[in-house]
Amino acid sequence: MVVGALVVVVVLIAAPKYVWIGIGGAVCVVVVIGAIAVGVSVYQDRSSAKAKRERQQQAVQSAAEKKKQERRERRERQRRVKDLGARNADLTESALAAVKQIAESEAAVAGWLGDVDFTADIRSITQSFSKAHALRKVAGELSALDDPSDDDRKILAEAEATAADLERAAVQRVELIGRCATEAQLIDESLRDERDDARTAEQRAELHAKLRGMLYGIESAPDVAPADSTADAVMARVQAYREIKNQIQQARDGR
Incomplete structure (x- = not known):
């Protein structure tokens, strides 16, 4: 080496x-x-390290935003329960969810539903539930006192009836908004069905036109069958073979 x-x-x-x-x-x-x-x-x-850091930062930011949103929703929920009562808070949130569903529907975006601003409806629902809850709260405090008088019983009955009327009207409005959301969903389904039908009709027309062209081409084209078909020739030979074999067999039988 x-x-x-x-x-x-x-x-x-x-x-x-x-x-x-x-x-x-x-x-x-x-x-x-x-x-x-x-x-x-x-x-x-x-570049890879930078992209990884950016992804991590985005993940951290998304997690932080999610936690903030969850805290806001919890605070909003607690406020509604305090102001409206748990059952009325549930009904109000269902109305808000229905309003969101309506606003995001294709029927609303396309203008089929007209004005979809339910601010006044939600305000009316919230105020009715709030008044009913406040009435029942004060009525509960009054009913907790000892030795209720006739005036106590009378005003308690009036408060209960008024609270029930307020809640009944609010619940009817919540149900009406829910029916609006259902109808918006049905319109969306109808619009999707119409698009599907239109696509099917377009495909059908295209296929009809294609088949007509193919059929016209076949009918107008000259006969492409070969003058001397191999298949015909083979079948003719098969037939001839059978005839010869039959003649031989007949000759043998005649001897």
């Missing part, structure tokens, strides 16, 4: 100048290519 190395060194020393220039150029090219490869690798690693 040492001798081989010495031979290589001697050959290189004895090599002409242009050989050294070529070797130097090749070395430079290799160095440049290596530097470019290293640079590309470093750039890719940095």
